[in-house]
Amino acid sequence: MASEYLLELDDIEAGYGRAALVLRGLTVKVPPGTVVCLVGPNGAGKSTVLKVASGMLKPRAGTIRVCGEDVTSHGPQKMLAAGLSHVLQGHSVFKEMSVEENVMLGAYTVKDKAEIADRVAFVKELFPVVAERWKALAGALSGGQQKQVEFARSLMVSPRVVLLDEPSMGLDPKATETVFQQVVRMRDAGTAVLLVEQNARRALETADLGCVLDLGRVHISGPANDLLHDPQLAELYLGGRPKAAAAPTPSD
Numbered sequence: 503m504a505s506e507y508l509l510e511l512d513d514i515e516a517g518y519g520r521a522a523l524v525l526r527g528l529t530v531k532v533p534p535g536t537v538v539c540l541v542g543p544n545g546a547g548k549s550t551v552l553k554v555a556s557g558m559l560k561p562r563a564g565t566i567r568v569c570g571e572d573v574t575s576h577g578p579q580k581m582l583a584a585g586l587s588h589v590l591q592g593h594s595v596f597k598e599m600s601v602e603e604n605v606m607l608g609a610y611t612v613k614d615k616a617e618i619a620d621r622v623a624f625v626k627e628l629f630p631v632v633a634e635r636w637k638a639l640a641g642a643l644s645g646g647q648q649k650q651v652e653f654a655r656s657l658m659v660s661p662r663v664v665l666l667d668e669p670s671m672g673l674d675p676k677a678t679e680t681v682f683q684q685v686v687r688m689r690d691a692g693t694a695v696l697l698v699e700q701n702a703r704r705a706l707e708t709a710d711l712g713c714v715l716d717l718g719r720v721h722i723s724g725p726a727n728d729l730l731h732d733p734q735l736a737e738l739y740l741g742g743r744p745k746a747a748a749a750p751t752p753s754d
């Protein structure tokens with residue numbers, strides 16, 4: 503069945519072991535050609551959404567669809583084959599291996615050599631630093647450059663949606679800026695992104711659509727720009743009022 507969405511998480515309930523539910527009826531949809539970001543307080547369940555989408559954590563209830571096809575019961579390998587590629591929180595490059603070896607790990611399920619060569623050319627064009635440092639040891643790259651190697655690795659399977667968990671974590675402001683620019687480049691090159699970020703304001707500036715999570719549910723969702731300029735949301739979740747709505751200070 504065709505669908506207007508690449509990924510649909512519908513009324514998901516999920517939790518860890520016997521502990522209480524973390525996601526309590528969460529619905530998130532990713533249309534083609536978009537960056538959708540999930541923001542919200544610590545412990546709201548943002549990373550858990552990505553774990554459910556990549557098959558790492560089975561939902562207790564609800565439905566996951568990729569392009570309209572029900573994939574709810576898929577494990578990680580089948581989710582990857584269905585088109586969902588997960589870039590985990592923190593750093594996951596193998597530092598003792600070259601950039602090339604790290605990127606090629608992402609292609610281990612791809613059998614067609616011509617397709618692999620096409621994808622290598624694609625990621626090298628998308629991430630110039632990956633092309634420039636192709637033979638270098640990954641551990642010799644900066645944190646922001648390593649993150650781009652992880653992005654490149656995730657794109658080797660031609661995913662429909664990349665699930666990005668806190669890509670700016672631990673990066674300095676300049677590297678953070680580059681990483682957010684690369685997220686936009688990934689989208690513009692045809693890969694939708696479901697992005698989880700602590701840096702809520704910067705994530706909403708980057709994304710097309712936003713979802714504010716609280717207590718395992720979507721509290722509010724809509725165009726990211728609207729959320730960014732909502733004074734109440736800014737107070738509650740973005741660390742202050744939006745610039746345009748800020749009250750004048752006594753010195754103004």
Ligand SMILES: Nc1ncnc2c1ncn2[C@@H]1O[C@H](COP(=O)(O)OP(=O)(O)OP(=O)(O)O)[C@@H](O)[C@H]1O
Nearest residue numbers: 518521524542543544545546547548549550551700
């Ligand atoms: N592997 C796990 N085992 C047990 N509980 C977990 C596990 N991972 C996360 N949790 C719990 O699930 C809840 C949601 O965690 P999650 O990491 O999804 O939140 P988050 O919104 O991404 O938070 P943060 O912004 O702090 O990363 C938290 O209460 C957390 O303690």
